[in-house]
Amino acid sequence: MTLIKRERAEAILRENGWLMTQPEPFRREVLRRSVLLRFSAGEAIYHFGDELGGIYGLVSGRVSVNTAPQTDAPQLVHMGVPGSWTGEDSYLIRQPRRLELRAVVETWAMYLSLDQMDQMTAADPLVIRNFCTNLLHGVEVLIRIIHDLQKPDPDRRIASVLHRMTWSSEHVLLTQTEVATMASASRRQVNATLKRFAANGWVTTSYGSITVLNAEALQVFGNDVGP
Numbered sequence: 283m284t285l286i287k288r289e290r291a292e293a294i295l296r297e298n299g300w301l302m303t304q305p306e307p308f309r310r311e312v313l314r315r316s317v318l319l320r321f322s323a324g325e326a327i328y329h330f331g332d333e334l335g336g337i338y339g340l341v342s343g344r345v346s347v348n349t350a351p352q353t354d355a356p357q358l359v360h361m362g363v364p365g366s367w368t369g370e371d372s373y374l375i376r377q378p379r380r381l382e383l384r385a386v387v388e389t390w391a392m393y394l395s396l397d398q399m400d401q402m403t404a405a406d407p408l409v410i411r412n413f414c415t416n417l418l419h420g421v422e423v424l425i426r427i428i429h430d431l432q433k434p435d436p437d438r439r440i441a442s443v444l445h446r447m448t449w450s451s452e453h454v455l456l457t458q459t460e461v462a463t464m465a466s467a468s469r470r471q472v473n474a475t476l477k478r479f480a481a482n483g484w485v486t487t488s489y490g491s492i493t494v495l496n497a498e499a500l501q502v503f504g505n506d507v508g509p
Contacts, residue, residue: 284342286390291318291341295392298365300416301339308412311402316392321385328369330356332379336395337369337416343389346460348382356382358463359427361447361456367416373399374410374417431466433504439465440475441504444485448497457490 292313295301301309316339321327327338330349345362362368362383371380373396402409430442443465447456456464462472476492479485484496484503494500 284388286318286320286342288318291390291392294341294364295339299339299363300365300367300419302365303415304412308409312394313392315398315402316394319391319393321389321391323385323387323389325385327383327385327389327391328379328381330379330382334372334376334378334396335369336393336397336399337367337373337413338383339367339392339394340364341390341392343391344386345389345391346382346384346386348384349380358460360423360464361386361460363447368420370413370417370420372396373413430504436465436467436471437475437478438504438506440467440472441479441500444479444492444494445497445500445504448494448500456492461492 295313296309301312304312318341319338321343327345328335331352340362342364346358347360347362347368348356348358350356368381368383369379371377399413426446430439430446433439433442440461443461458469458472458476461467461476462469465472467475476485476487479500480487482496482499484494484499486493486495
């Protein structure tokens, strides 16, 4: 088990993602009221349809983000990166969870409970705006995901998924099956595409991970309309 000190966890969230963009008094209050939690590999942080809860800020590890219409089983659509927060839907609309979050590897996260969020709001109603900025960031991610999936060429969808995962690190901890799910491609297509990308010097692959060597090349290729 890897231990994360509280001071280090707060520093990661201060320097990455949504909280980094917020005013210092708000940032300080969120961290003061949050608790640091550890999740084992495979453990659900929360399920689709769970009752109301607060927000989670990813400190370290890897979190799968799964969702679908209520009539279908949740599917992998994204991977959370350190500094990302989610769960504000319960706070804003008081409805059950609309995503499933699951730790893929040992994961540490800060948790700000719904009660603490409500206390902050009672003290200063304007903090609603601060929490809403995280919702807008999530919308931007979803727009990018939809845009990537609308590319007709599977090679370009795969390139876009890999580039999106480099928002936090060049070391992409994804299996070929996970890349296939996120890119709406077959595992066979992913395998062949990764070989071509490796031959171009854009990536290297190993068991359960892909190291991106040239994120810019992936981005340019992914955005090219092709022949």
